[in-house]
Amino acid sequence: MSLSQTQIIRSLGNALTWLESELQWGVEPGELNHLIGRIGELYVAMRTCGQMALAVNQKGYDVVSATGEQISVKTVTTSKSVILNKNTFDQVHRVVVLRINYGDDLSEGDNISVDDVSIEEIIDEEASKFLSLCKEQGGKYKYSLPGKRKVVPLEQQKPVKQVVYGPYEVVKYESGSIQVKENGVPVRVVKPALRDIAKKIGMSIVRENGRSLPTRQLGSKIIDTINELNES
Incomplete structure (x- = not known):
């Protein structure tokens, strides 16, 4: 069949x-x-x-x-x-x-x-x-198999969105990758920092089905939410 x-x-x-x-x-x-x-x-x-x-x-x-x-x-x-x-x-x-x-x-x-x-x-x-x-x-x-594809370092990628909130700076790059800096220093593990920011701004970190937002979507949503708060 x-x-x-x-x-x-x-x-x-x-x-x-x-x-x-x-x-x-x-x-x-x-x-x-x-x-x-x-x-x-x-x-x-x-x-x-x-x-x-x-x-x-x-x-x-x-x-x-x-x-x-x-x-x-x-x-x-x-x-x-x-x-x-x-x-x-x-x-x-x-x-x-x-x-x-x-x-x-x-x-x-x-x-x-x-x-x-x-x-x-x-x-x-x-x-x-x-x-x-x-x-x-x-x-x-x-x-x-060959090794995994070489990842272009973030400093060599073009940022498309970024926002500053307190000691944090959240940056989204063309590849979709998210970077978080605290007091100007890149954090080693991004997601816990994103969750901390989301909690501070009162933003949900889950989707309608109750599952956690993946890192890239969470970072992008945080940038948009903070920008909206700054404009209001």
């Missing part, structure tokens, strides 16, 4: 919501491999206007694109490599490797929102070229 693009997009949204719930319940990302793999497959099916492979545990590939390409999808969180089966690789036309990245909230033990999760495309390549990037190990092909 084929799925419409709307159904695939809806399924991806449901899977991300499920991931959000699991993380908020304290489940470690490494214990969610099946769910994370499914998110990757749905993402690729959506991006290629394709379909999920019909057979359960289809050998070799996971998605068939709108043009008929059989795509092997590998999705990781912290793994530094992916493994493909040599015996079924002849069925693969294309390989896509994805990495799920989480916001800073995860390391802080805070609630995680879908807004804090991003899907990074590591590689999207024809099978023959992908194979040239692998090493053969015991009947399998191993592809070593």
Whole structure:
């Protein structure tokens, strides 16, 4: 049975919501491999206007694109490599490797929102070229992932919004990143400082569904709220 693009997009949204719930319940990302793999497959099916492979545990590939390409999808969180089966690789036309990245909230033990999760495309390549990037190990092909993308330092980014409140300065940059300075010194962990500011100005830090605002949304809302207070 084929799925419409709307159904695939809806399924991806449901899977991300499920991931959000699991993380908020304290489940470690490494214990969610099946769910994370499914998110990757749905993402690729959506991006290629394709379909999920019909057979359960289809050998070799996971998605068939709108043009008929059989795509092997590998999705990781912290793994530094992916493994493909040599015996079924002849069925693969294309390989896509994805990495799920989480916001800073995860390391802080805070609630995680879908807004804090991003899907990074590591590689999207024809099978023959992908194979040239692998090493053969015991009947399998191993592809070593590159390190995470280099983050441009905030001092090299362009600020788009900023506000001063007491000893704090809150700055939003073009990338969406939020920086908080206290008495001119950048704070190491941003979210607790943002919560302190929100409390002082009487601003809610939760959304309508009762979940905490992610860092970027919280920082942006604080800037807008303080600007409104200054104008009133």
